[in-house]
Amino acid sequence: MKTVAFAVVGVRNFAQSHIRTIKKLEEEGIGRLQAVVVRDQEGRQDGSAQLLQELGEQGVVLFDSYEQLLQEGQGLVDLITLPVAVHTHYDLAKQGMEAGYSLVLEKPPVPTVQQVDDLICLEQQTGQFCSVGFQMIHSPSLRKLKEEVCAGRLGELKEITCRGYWPRDRAYYSRNGWAGRAVVDGMLVLDGPIHNALAHYLNNMIFMSGPALDTSADLRWIRAELYRSRPFITSDDTSCLEAETTAGTRLYFYVTHSPRSQFDPVMEVVGTKGTATWNYEGECEIETQDGTERFDNGGVDPWFEVMRVSAKVRRGELARPYSTLANSRSFVVAINGAYDSARYIRPIPQEFVESTLSGPKECAVVKDIDELLDQACAHRKLLSDLGVPWAVSTPRIDLQDYKEFSPFSQPRTFVELGG
Numbered sequence: 001m002k003t004v005a006f007a008v009v010g011v012r013n014f015a016q017s018h019i020r021t022i023k024k025l026e027e028e029g030i031g032r033l034q035a036v037v038v039r040d041q042e043g044r045q046d047g048s049a050q051l052l053q054e055l056g057e058q059g060v061v062l063f064d065s066y067e068q069l070l071q072e073g074q075g076l077v078d079l080i081t082l083p084v085a086v087h088t089h090y091d092l093a094k095q096g097m098e099a100g101y102s103l104v105l106e107k108p109p110v111p112t113v114q115q116v117d118d119l120i121c122l123e124q125q126t127g128q129f130c131s132v133g134f135q136m137i138h139s140p141s142l143r144k145l146k147e148e149v150c151a152g153r154l155g156e157l158k159e160i161t162c163r164g165y166w167p168r169d170r171a172y173y174s175r176n177g178w179a180g181r182a183v184v185d186g187m188l189v190l191d192g193p194i195h196n197a198l199a200h201y202l203n204n205m206i207f208m209s210g211p212a213l214d215t216s217a218d219l220r221w222i223r224a225e226l227y228r229s230r231p232f233i234t235s236d237d238t239s240c241l242e243a244e245t246t247a248g249t250r251l252y253f254y255v256t257h258s259p260r261s262q263f264d265p266v267m268e269v270v271g272t273k274g275t276a277t278w279n280y281e282g283e284c285e286i287e288t289q290d291g292t293e294r295f296d297n298g299g300v301d302p303w304f305e306v307m308r309v310s311a312k313v314r315r316g317e318l319a320r321p322y323s324t325l326a327n328s329r330s331f332v333v334a335i336n337g338a339y340d341s342a343r344y345i346r347p348i349p350q351e352f353v354e355s356t357l358s359g360p361k362e363c364a365v366v367k368d369i370d371e372l373l374d375q376a377c378a379h380r381k382l383l384s385d386l387g388v389p390w391a392v393s394t395p396r397i398d399l400q401d402y403k404e405f406s407p408f409s410q411p412r413t414f415v416e417l418g419g
């Protein structure tokens with residue numbers, strides 16, 4: 001088949017990563033960058049002017065609007081990538097599939113379970129596919145570990161934990177109008193570490209506990225605590241949760257954007273016959289009574305794989321993407337259930353928060369948070385269970401048959417603050 005012609009919507013921030021990755025795909029001869037959508041091409045003040053000029057010189061078609069791409073891209077564009085604001089994912093993905101395009105939709109797929117269910121139906125109705133940009137699901141070492149788990153090498157899965165502490169500065173929160181917001185223009189964004197920067201690692205745990213290589217687990221219940229240390233955001237920046245799958249595996253997740261030190265995500269998988277650890281670099285170690293095995297991604301770049309696998313699906317060389325709406329659904333359920341459980345994004349009193357550096361590099365650091373989250377993970381507890389003075393206990397939410405997340409019908413603090 002011919003090379004797959006990609007169109008990227010956007011030219012700033014993560015859209016630039018899509019553009020670079022697709023350009024790399026050209027070297028393999030299976031995909032090429034055909035078009036980019038750039039609004040306000042004349043008046044750009046954001047440093048993307050030079051990139052625009054380069055793209056034009058390379059013969060990349062520049063569309064002024066998404067609507068123009070959908071109309072004029074027919075026969076020219078095979079696959080559209082959507083590295084766009086989270087609260088616009090649903091509308092743009094819907095319009096794209098209805099117009100007859102397959103998509104690479106960035107993660108998190110959509111903020112609510114009813115939206116993901118709609119898009120799954122739309123995939124079936126239109127015959128298009130919508131790959132989700134959870135790149136870690138494309139990590140060869142994560143996939144090999146999943147194969148081993150499915151083959152029973154660790155025995156029955158008892159629990160999976162993951163911790164990840166990524167500092168985020170003022171510039172991160174200023175890069176667009178939705179960073180750190182729970183709601184924008186009346187639409188849910190839920191932009192915190194569990195739903196955005198560290199979302200991959202929650203999704204990995206749900207994926208790892210799924211019954212087959214390409215499926216994720218269904219969840220039985222969740223309990224979550226969502227906190228914010230920054231007064232200028234409305235979503236969470238420090239969170240923890242526990243959940244149980246319908247097969248009985250417990251999941252424990254601990255994340256913050258306000259740590260003293262950066263700690264890249266590490267997942268521990270505990271089974272009745274062995275354990276495994278998998279980290280951000282894609283290094284995996286499996287320990288069973290037969291000994292220890294180590295492996296990694298073998299030089300494969302998971303970000304590149306998102307585009308390569310999608311191109312292969314479009315060429316008919318693979319049946320389906322690795323990361324799909326269907327195998328992301330339980331992630332969305334977990335996020336919705338986490339908000340139902342927490343009910344509020346609770347501010348951490350400022351006496352427990354220190355501000356480091358200044359200007360765009362300003363960071364918040366919650367007192368002792370690195371140790372507290374380490375401790376909570378080690379004991380399989382949430383922060384309130386440890387008696388942390390600002391932490392508040394939350395209820396379990398039943399997630400079986402969970403079909404609707406409707407926070408606007410029960411006004412909560414995060415909605416009231418987030419508008």
Ligand SMILES: NC(=O)c1ccc[n+]([C@@H]2O[C@H](COP(=O)([O-])OP(=O)(O)OC[C@H]3O[C@@H](n4cnc5c(N)ncnc54)[C@H](OP(=O)(O)O)[C@@H]3O)[C@@H](O)[C@H]2O)c1
Nearest residue numbers: 010011012013014015037039066083084085106107108176
């Ligand atoms: N996979 C990962 O590891 C990873 C990492 C980072 C981000 N992401 C995801 O990538 C997505 C984008 O994040 P971001 O921080 O880059 O967002 P952003 O700062 O809001 O940038 C979005 C880009 O898309 C463009 N855009 C949005 N809607 C458009 C439309 N209707 N027509 C044309 N252009 C449109 C914007 O255009 P303007 O320039 O005109 O505003 C901008 O260039 C999010 O879903 C995020 O979660 C994923």
